[in-house]
Amino acid sequence: MFARIALLSAPYSTLTYALPDIFPEEFWQEGLRVAIPLGRGALRAGILMERLEHSDLPDGVTCKEVAWPLETVLLLSEEIRALARDLAIRQGLEPGCVFGHVLPQGLRQVDLRIRWLAADRDFSCTVKQVTKLEPGLRQALAVALCRGEARLVAPGRDAAGEELCVLRVDPPWPVRPQAARQREILDYLHERGQVSRRQLTRDLGAGSAPALRSLLQAGFVALRHAEADEPADELLPPAPRAFELNADQQRALEALRAALETERPASVLLFGVTGSGKTAVYLELIRHCMEQGRSVLLLAPEVALACKLRRDAACVLPHVPLFFYHGYQPPARREEIFRRLATRQEPCLVVGTRSALFLPVPQLGCVILDEEHDSSFKQDESLPYQAKELAWSRIARQRGLLV
Template sequence: MSTIYQHVSRRGATIIQYAKLLINLPLRDSKSSFIYRIPTAMSEDVSFGKRVLVEFGGQTREGYVIEIFHDQLDDHIKDILRVLDEEAVINEELLALAEWMADYYSYPIAWVLDLMVPGLLRKQKAEVYVAGIDEKSYQDLAAQGIVLNQALFTHLFRYGEIKKSAAEKLSKQEELEFLIKAGYIIRSGSYQVRRVTDPYLEYTSGPAEYDLEQLKKRAPRQAEALQYIHSRGKASWSDLSAHFSRYVLEALLDKKYIQAVYEGTDFQQTYWQLNHEQEDAIQAINRAVDEQQSRQILLYGVTGSGKTEVYLQSAIHTLQQGKGVLILIPEIALTRQLVEVFSKRISSLAVLHSAMSAGERYLEWMRIKNGEARLVLGPRSAVFAPIENLGLIVLDEEQETSFKQEEMPRYHTREVAAARSTITGAALLMGSATPSIETYYQASKGEMQLLKLNQRIGTVGMPRVSIEDMRVHSKKGGTGLLSTHLKTKIAEKLASRQQVIL
C-alpha cells in the first residue's frame, strides 16, 4: 500500500487524476481505502502524505493521500474538497509502521496515522459550509431549471468555504438544510492549513536610523515587528505569526532587515572515563548502528553501572554518521533529568511528551521533521517522531509497564520500536537493571545480542545483601515481622544518627 506510483490509461478518453485515501473510519478491514478525484485546480497541491478534506456519508472527513494515479473512472466519483497541508505530514516509513500496527493490533490504519500527526494540525475552528458541487455542476443544474442561491455559491466558489453565520445572512435556515440534505453544500469544521516549515527569523544589520523613522511612518507594523525581533535577537515564525501578519514578515525579509535561519545539531566530544565493560558495549552498539541491519540489543546493567553514558556516546556516534537517534523513556518525570544530561553534550535536541502544550509539541515536531533536531527524547508517544534516516532507538528501562498505551488505540512501545527498527534498519538498544522476562529470555536464546555491565562506576561497590530465614527466627522464639538481626542493625544505625529505609 505504501508504494507511490503513477500510471496513464491507454484509453482514448480524457485522463483524470485521482487519489487513493485512508479515511478515519471504524471499518473491519483496517486498510480500506477510497478513491477521490483531484480537481484540476488542486493537481499541484495534492501529493503523497498530505491530508485532504472529503465528503463521506454526508459528512466531511480527513483523509491521508497514499497514492496518486491517472485514469478514467466513473464520473460519479467525488472530488477532493480541500488540501489541508502545505507539506506531507507522514512519509513512507511512518506509513509502513502504521500498516504494521493496523495488522498487529487490528485497528483502522487511519487511527494509527492520527497518532503520528500533532493535534494542533487537526485543530478546528467555527462551523463552516463548503460546496458539495463544482461550478460546472452548478451551471448544469441552472440549465435544467434548478436555480440555487447565487450569492451563496458565488462566495463558495470564490473562497472555498463560508462561515455558518455569514451563510445565514445569504440564505434562510430552511434553504440551508435543503442544500445540505441534497448534497449541494456540506457542513464542516474549518480546518486550519498550517505551515510545516517553521524557520527562525533573525535580526540582521537592520535599517539606518533615517530609514527606520521612515518605516515607522509608512509601515508601522513592520517597524513594530522589526523591534520585536531585535529585542530578542531572533524569534520563530510561529511566535511572530501570533502577533504579525505574513505580509509584514515577508516585507521585512524582502528588505533584508531580517533573515530566516535554522538551528543546527552540533555535539561536543566530551567523554567520561569509561570502564572496559562500557567500552565493549559502546563498540558493539556502534557496529550495529553502522551495519544498519535492525539488530536488537539488551544492555543488562546493574544500577549505577553507567548505562546513560553508553546511550550518550552511542548517540553521538550515530549522529556523526548522519543518522537520527530516538531515546524512549518510561516516565515524563525522567525527561528533565535526561535532557540536562544530553543537552550538555548535544546542543540541539527535541523533546516530545504529553505534558507539553499543543503548540509546544507542534513546534518540536516541526523541528524534527525539518531535520533541525536529529535526536529526540520522550516517553511512549515519541516513538512516532518523524525522524529521517533513523540509526538508533534506545528504550531505557524496557521492562516498565508505562510503555503500554492504555487508551485506544492501545499499543506497546517496545513492540512498536522493534517494528520501526525492522522497517528502517536502525539498531534497537534496550537497557535495564531488571529486564522483562520475555526480553531476557530472547537474549539468553541468542535472538538478540546480550551486553552486560556488572560493575558500578567509580569506587562505589555493590551493596551487601543478606536473606533472613524467618522460620529460624520463629523457632528461636522470635515474634513480629522483623528478625532479631534486622532489629539489631536498625538500632546500630539510629544510634550513629544514620537513616534507615524499610
C-alpha cells in the same frame, strides 16, 4: 485523478474521492492531509494514501471531490506511513484509525483559516467556507496557495503577528513621490528592520494596509513566516564532571558502535544493575551516532524518567539539537514539535515516551529503550501496541540499531 483517502476520525474508513483540477497534479502527494466532505456537507480530515488514475466506483455513482488541502508541505513521510500501515495490518485496523490515535490533535482537525494577502485584497476564510466560494476566486486562491502567497493558519494563531515584513530594496526608494504612505512604510522598515505585520499597522495606523499590499505586489517588501521559538527548558542542574568509561562500559560501547556501523539492522541488549552506568554508555553512543549524521530516539517508560534522561543529555551533550516529547504536553506544543521535525533535514536527538515513536525524525539511525522491561512500553488502551516491536519495525527499515 482520484485518490484513496483515510479518515482520521470515526468510522476511520478509507474512501475514494476525486482530486480537484484547480491544483496541479504533482501537488497531490501521497501522505498529504486533506479536508473531505462526508455526509451532508460536514468536512473531515483525512490522509491521501494512494492516487488513482480511475475511480473504482461502479457506473452511475458520483464521486465527491476533495474539498481542500490542509497543508502545502508534506508532514507524513513514507517512513511514518509505512509504520502506520504495518501496525494497522497487525491489529486488523484501517490506517486512518492508527493515524487518528497517534497524530497530535491539531493535525486531525479541519478548523484552519486561509490567509491571502494580495495587492488588491486582504482575504481570509476558513477551510469550511472555501467550498462555497465562486469558482474564479477558488481557482485564484489555489494558485496563491501553490505559490506561497497564501497560507493555512491554525485556529488561535495570530496570523498578522507571525508574518514578518522584510525590506527588499535600498534607498532611494523606487516609488512615486506622491506615494507618501509607501515611503513611510519603507522608512519605518529601514529603521526598525523586519517587524510583524501587526506591529507595523499598529505603529503606522490601519490606513497603511493598502500601501503595504502595493509594496508586496511590487516586490519591495516581502512577508516571511516567523518560526516559533523553542520554549525555554526548566533550570538544568550543573553539568556533571568529566569522566571516562570504565573497561566494561568501554567494551559495551565498542560493541554498540560496531553494530551501528553495519549495513544491516541490529538489535542489542545492554544489561546492567542500577547504578552501573548504562546511561553513560547511551550518551556516548548518541554522541557517536550524531557524529555519523544520524538521529537518535531515546525513550523512557515514564515521563519522570524521560525528564531525567533529557536533563542528562542536555548536560553531557549541550550542543546536540534536542527535542522533548510526551503525552502530557499541551496539544499545541506536541503539534509544533511534530511540524518542526517533519521539515527538519539535520540529525537531532529526540527524548520522550513511547508516543515519540511516531514522530517524523530525520535520518533515524538508533532507537534506545531505557528500562525496556517496564510494562509501560506496552499500550493496552485505545490503540494497542508494544513499543519494542514498533521500534524494531521502524529501525529495520533504516538499517539502524535498536538498543
